[in-house]
Amino acid sequence: MNLPMTLRWLKPEFRKHGAAALVSNDSSMGIAPYDDVPVKPPSGYWRWGERRGDGISILIERRAVWVNSGLMIVLMLACIAYLSLGSVILDPRDVVQALAGQGDMMTGFMVQELRLPRLVAACLTGGAFALAGILMQTLARNRLATPGIIGIDNGATAFAVASVVGMSVSLAPSAMALTGAVTAAVLTFGLAAGSGTQGYRFIVAGIGVGAVFGAITQLLLARVAIDTANAAYPWTVGSLNARSGGSVQLLGIGLALGFVVALTLARSLTVLRFSEATASGLGINTSARRIQILLLSVALTALAVAVAGPVGMVGLIGPEIARALSTPRHVPVVAATLAGALVMVLSDLVGRTLLAPIELPVGIVTAIIGGPWLLWILMRPQRSHA
Amino acid sequence: MNDFRTPPTLATEALSMGYGARRVIDGLDVSLPSAKVTAIVGPNGCGKSTLLSGLARLHKPDVGSVLLDGKDIQRLPSRQLATQLALLPQEAVAPEGLTVTELIRFGRQPHQGWLRQWSAEDQRVVQHALLAAGLEDLADRPIDALSGGQRQRAWIAMTIAQQTPLLLLDEPTSALDLGHQIEVFELVRHLAGHGRTVVMVLHDLASACRYADHLIAMCDGKIVAQGAPDKVVTPELVRKLYQVECTLLTDPDTGSPLLANVRRTQQPA
Numbered sequence: 001m002n003l004p005m006t007l008r009w010l011k012p013e014f015r016k017h018g019a020a021a022l023v024s025n026d027s028s029m030g031i032a033p034y035d036d037v038p039v040k041p042p043s044g045y046w047r048w049g050e051r052r053g054d055g056i057s058i059l060i061e062r063r064a065v066w067v068n069s070g071l072m073i074v075l076m077l078a079c080i081a082y083l084s085l086g087s088v089i090l091d092p093r094d095v096v097q098a099l100a101g102q103g104d105m106m107t108g109f110m111v112q113e114l115r116l117p118r119l120v121a122a123c124l125t126g127g128a129f130a131l132a133g134i135l136m137q138t139l140a141r142n143r144l145a146t147p148g149i150i151g152i153d154n155g156a157t158a159f160a161v162a163s164v165v166g167m168s169v170s171l172a173p174s175a176m177a178l179t180g181a182v183t184a185a186v187l188t189f190g191l192a193a194g195s196g197t198q199g200y201r202f203i204v205a206g207i208g209v210g211a212v213f214g215a216i217t218q219l220l221l222a223r224v225a226i227d228t229a230n231a232a233y234p235w236t237v238g239s240l241n242a243r244s245g246g247s248v249q250l251l252g253i254g255l256a257l258g259f260v261v262a263l264t265l266a267r268s269l270t271v272l273r274f275s276e277a278t279a280s281g282l283g284i285n286t287s288a289r290r291i292q293i294l295l296l297s298v299a300l301t302a303l304a305v306a307v308a309g310p311v312g313m314v315g316l317i318g319p320e321i322a323r324a325l326s327t328p329r330h331v332p333v334v335a336a337t338l339a340g341a342l343v344m345v346l347s348d349l350v351g352r353t354l355l356a357p358i359e360l361p362v363g364i365v366t367a368i369i370g371g372p373w374l375l376w377i378l379m380r381p382q383r384s385h386a
Numbered sequence: 387m388n389d390f391r392t393p394p395t396l397a398t399e400a401l402s403m404g405y406g407a408r409r410v411i412d413g414l415d416v417s418l419p420s421a422k423v424t425a426i427v428g429p430n431g432c433g434k435s436t437l438l439s440g441l442a443r444l445h446k447p448d449v450g451s452v453l454l455d456g457k458d459i460q461r462l463p464s465r466q467l468a469t470q471l472a473l474l475p476q477e478a479v480a481p482e483g484l485t486v487t488e489l490i491r492f493g494r495q496p497h498q499g500w501l502r503q504w505s506a507e508d509q510r511v512v513q514h515a516l517l518a519a520g521l522e523d524l525a526d527r528p529i530d531a532l533s534g535g536q537r538q539r540a541w542i543a544m545t546i547a548q549q550t551p552l553l554l555l556d557e558p559t560s561a562l563d564l565g566h567q568i569e570v571f572e573l574v575r576h577l578a579g580h581g582r583t584v585v586m587v588l589h590d591l592a593s594a595c596r597y598a599d600h601l602i603a604m605c606d607g608k609i610v611a612q613g614a615p616d617k618v619v620t621p622e623l624v625r626k627l628y629q630v631e632c633t634l635l636t637d638p639d640t641g642s643p644l645l646a647n648v649r650r651t652q653q654p655a
Contacts, residue, residue, distance in 0.1 A: 039506045042491060043526070047504055054505035271495055277444050277475035282548070283468025283496035328483035 067325045071338040078345045083115045085353050121240050121307055122348045123341040124251045128304035129311060130318025130340020131262055135297040137319055138269050138331050139290060147301040148312015150206025154213035155184025156305035157236055161217050164232050165224040174247045174306040181302035184209050238311035238363020240348050247306040254303040258296055262333050269331040313366040314340050317374055393420040393551045393583055394470055400450035403440050410436045411607040423578045424585045425598035429627055433607040434587045435556055442473040442554050468496035472545035476556040480529045486540045487525045490515050493547030511547050519543035535566025555586040571597045595619055595643045603627055619643045
């Protein structure tokens with residue numbers, strides 16, 4: 001075999017096999033040490049599939065399994081606590097019984113009719129905000145670029161508030177919120193013209209758009225009767241109190257579909273963390289994927305805003321928790337969704353119980369607790385790989 | 387010996403590209419020789435990186451087309467293109483915390499799918515790519531903890547793992563010291579020696595003369611010369627490209643042109 005030159009950093013055993021091994025496309029080249037080696041999963045993964053050969057093979061990241069199950073368990077515990085605590089404190093065992101449809105009527109009523117619907121709303125909105133957040137952050141390659149920060153929450157809120165105060169009954173807050181979210185997204189992208197979703201021009205444009213929509217919301221509230229404004233106010237800072245039943249169901253359907261779509265996008269998301277050129281070189285149809293991710297993120301945000309108002313902080317905290325727990329090998333879509341739901345449930349629990357009987361809107365709690373805590377996450381020394 | 391027995395051809399036809407109204411390259415007809423190293427050289431802003439991004443389909447042509455085996459690459463599905471053509475962008479950045487092996491595994495992306503996430507082939511190719519780039523001792527080291535040369539080798543290893551017959555490199559050595567540059571160039575020569583078509587944009591004409599089989603010299607969006615370095619590199623060409631004078635020698639060991647006594651062109655008083 002003629003080597004054009006010897007690669008001096010090659011290991012001797014490799015030189016022996018010849019450089020063909022470097023680029024071989026063809027297993028008949030006789031690269032003995034590798035041909036019949038059973039497949040080992042890459043470190044940190046479980047592999048399911050044939051031991052040899054190129055048939056079906058599926059990789060499961062071990063850390064993700066632990067992180068997701070852990071978050072799931074903590075979320076369950078938080079949910080039980082949420083159902084137990086309140087103006088009347090229930091025994092967790094009675095709560096579990098009531099959930100199964102047993103136990104006494106009063107507990108059953110309190111759990112199933114009063115607390116459970118609100119818990120469901122908290123889980124769904126938290127999950128949706130956080131999922132939308134991690135999608136947008138990955139799209140923009142910037143941890144700051146959550147829908148809450150680039151004005152999409154505020155756009156959705158302004159339109160939804162307009163529907164509430166304008167027509168005195170909330171006609172279709174979900175539809176209005178969706179319109180508002182899309183309007184804000186279009187404006188943000190229009191103003192970031194040409195520079196795409198990367199770079200801070202996009203974020204600055206989004207902050208501007210958010211400010212304008214925030215002002216519009218305030219203006220709308222200032223111009224209506226004080227009672228209407230009072231009724232709408234908690235909702236504008238983010239509250240699970242003013243939700244309408246229909247919008248929760250819509251969010252439930254939307255989140256279920258969105259979650260599945262996000263999972264199918266997960267492989268592309270992982271590659272999209274690289275630069276545009278690298279991702280595209282690796283065979284990702286970047287423009288199509290970006291539009292899908294953007295639409296998904298905007299839709300999830302709008303549906304969640306229609307239920308709870310702008311609790312944008314969750315879109316920032318959920319993904320931060322997920323990333324802090326996960327490896328950098330992938331984008332932790334599932335963990336972010338679970339973490340978002342957890343943050344929302346705990347925040348609303350605190351909001352309901354801390355100053356009872358006064359109720360703190362959940363948006364304020366996430367801001368008070370989430371803000372400093374987020375700062376701590378950002379300021380603490382980076383792990384070797386974080 | 388040829389690992390890619392019928393390497394696909396890459397060529398452009400009347401290719402014009404630009405940003406908005408500004409034309410950066412204008413009516414280029416280029417054909418890239420198979421299983422050879424082609425270097426695209428020229429002064430800053432001559433459009434050489436734009437040409438490369440056009441070849442890699444990162445940037446859509448205004449007029450004309452890029453042909454892979456005679457077919458317009460704009461019509462190819464992304465994934466299919468990625469099995470034919472790998473790209474190493476300038477100053478590529480990896481997500482924080484990835485290790486060398488994890489980075490290289492991304493090269494398998496176009497060959498993988500939901501039901502084929504880690505095959506025997508993937509394992510073999512990633513292992514080879516590690517060895518090819520001499521990174522086996524650094525396999526589990528985070529990319530952020532590598533030296534510039536090691537990092538660049540890790541990126542090239544990723545493109546090796548992509549197993550494409552065509553490899554496009556945008557200034558692969560621009561941030562490296564001499565020793566690391568030579569490592570990268572020798573690896574590139576080596577890949578071409580086994581049937582890969584390598585196209586790289588280079589700042590440094592001297593390295594291009596030394597390591598390229600084919601030179602494409604560009605100026606103001608047009609090609610001013612193309613061919614084997616010892617045929618096309620002349621003092622006139624160097625003056626035209628960089629506005630410098632030089633004396634041209636022949637490397638006694640390799641026969642490639644050497645630039646000596648490089649100096650500024652005397653401005654007429």
